[in-house]
Amino acid sequence: MTEPELVTLTEAQKKARRSRSVAIGVGLAVLVVIFYVTTIIKFVPSFLNGAS
Amino acid sequence: MALAEKNILNDGGIRMSEATAGDFIALLKPRVMSLVVFTAIVGLVAAPVSINPFIAVVAILAIAIGAGASGALNMWYDADIDRVMTRTIKRPVPSGRVLPGEALAFGLVLSVLSVMTIGLVVNWLSAALLAFTIFFYAVVYTMWLKRWTPQNIVIGGAAGAFPPMIGWAAATDSIGLESIILFLIIFLWTPPHFWALALFKSGDYERAGIPMMPNVAGEASTRRQIFAYSLLVAPVGALPWFLGYTTPFYGIVSILLGIGFVWYALQVLRMPDSDRAMKPAKGLFGYSLLYLSVIFAAYLADSIIERALAVPGV
Numbered sequence: 001m002t003e004p005e006l007v008t009l010t011e012a013q014k015k016a017r018r019s020r021s022v023a024i025g026v027g028l029a030v031l032v033v034i035f036y037v038t039t040i041i042k043f044v045p046s047f048l049n050g051a052s
Numbered sequence: 053m054a055l056a057e058k059n060i061l062n063d064g065g066i067r068m069s070e071a072t073a074g075d076f077i078a079l080l081k082p083r084v085m086s087l088v089v090f091t092a093i094v095g096l097v098a099a100p101v102s103i104n105p106f107i108a109v110v111a112i113l114a115i116a117i118g119a120g121a122s123g124a125l126n127m128w129y130d131a132d133i134d135r136v137m138t139r140t141i142k143r144p145v146p147s148g149r150v151l152p153g154e155a156l157a158f159g160l161v162l163s164v165l166s167v168m169t170i171g172l173v174v175n176w177l178s179a180a181l182l183a184f185t186i187f188f189y190a191v192v193y194t195m196w197l198k199r200w201t202p203q204n205i206v207i208g209g210a211a212g213a214f215p216p217m218i219g220w221a222a223a224t225d226s227i228g229l230e231s232i233i234l235f236l237i238i239f240l241w242t243p244p245h246f247w248a249l250a251l252f253k254s255g256d257y258e259r260a261g262i263p264m265m266p267n268v269a270g271e272a273s274t275r276r277q278i279f280a281y282s283l284l285v286a287p288v289g290a291l292p293w294f295l296g297y298t299t300p301f302y303g304i305v306s307i308l309l310g311i312g313f314v315w316y317a318l319q320v321l322r323m324p325d326s327d328r329a330m331k332p333a334k335g336l337f338g339y340s341l342l343y344l345s346v347i348f349a350a351y352l353a354d355s356i357i358e359r360a361l362a363v364p365g366v
Contacts, residue, residue: 016070023073
């Protein structure tokens with residue numbers, strides 16, 4: 001079985017990929033925080049009202 | 053190293069991207085986005101309903117991302133004409149930093165994300181308005197009107213006018229007359245703003261084959277139409293005060309700004325055909341940006357002051 005031919009990224013490509021990866025990570029983290037906090041804001045008051 | 057990154061580039065295969073996060077941010081048209089965010093904030097704050105601050109921030113963020121997504125779709129579709137205009141030649145797609153397919157995918161993903169987020173977190177009326185705005189800008193304006201009619205920015209201007217209405221809808225889950233007036237201010241402001249630009253950039257638009265008003269109807273006709281629109285913008289800008297929505301503070305500011313707008317438009321109307329420097333057109337373009345920013349800032353300040361005065365003991 002022959003070894004697949006792999007690419008070696010240039011420094012510019014590595015740097016660009018890293019910046020894209022960081023941006024995607026930050027974007028996903030923001031989305032998680034948005035839905036987490038929204039859930040608390042929307043559901044906790046009604047939960048407390050129902051419990052009282 | 054992943055097999056997907058196998059380099060067959062030299063054989064005409066996979067291309068390794070050198071696009072940075074900054075290039076993708078540039079696809080969102082940050083300068084346009086800042087105006088969208090500002091006018092959306094005004095619509096949201098002016099609404100007579102208080103909204104949870106976190107939900108308000110999410111609403112503005114979603115509107116900003118939605119506006120950016122439509123910008124990315126616009127840059128994907130318009131890459132061919134952006135390539136021949138000096139104003140747009142350095143954009144990420146025509147300069148080759150981002151591939152057209154990447155811009156398209158980026159725009160589509162962000163469109164869906166922004167609409168879903170504002171719908172799930174805020175309300176579905178604002179989501180529907182945001183979705184319509186993205187569709188209107190990317191499809192109705194970019195793909196249809198822009199290359200077809202000199203009325204492109206007159207009708208297409210609606211896309212830029214929706215954000216305050218979306219902000220209002222985010223807070224109230226309704227569309228009030230006040231938000232329609234905010235829409236109208238931007239809608240009527242758009243033609244004189246862009247036609248002033250088109251006057252001194254007509255060569256660019258002509259090269260790209262875009263039927264802007266100066267290229268189709270001529271400069272004299274465009275100057276007359278700019279002046280006619282300025283006569284509409286000025287009173288509509290002051291309409292919120294006439295209808296009793298604001299204090300005299302906004303009324304005075306909007307009337308003074310409106311007089312300034314008509315004055316600048318009058319200088320454009322008087323501009324001779326031989327004037328190639330087109331200083332009056334450049335002056336009106338700059339003033340129109342100032343006009344919109346200040347009139348919305350005044351509206352925002354007025355809403356905050358009015359609310360503070362309405363609170364007993366303040």
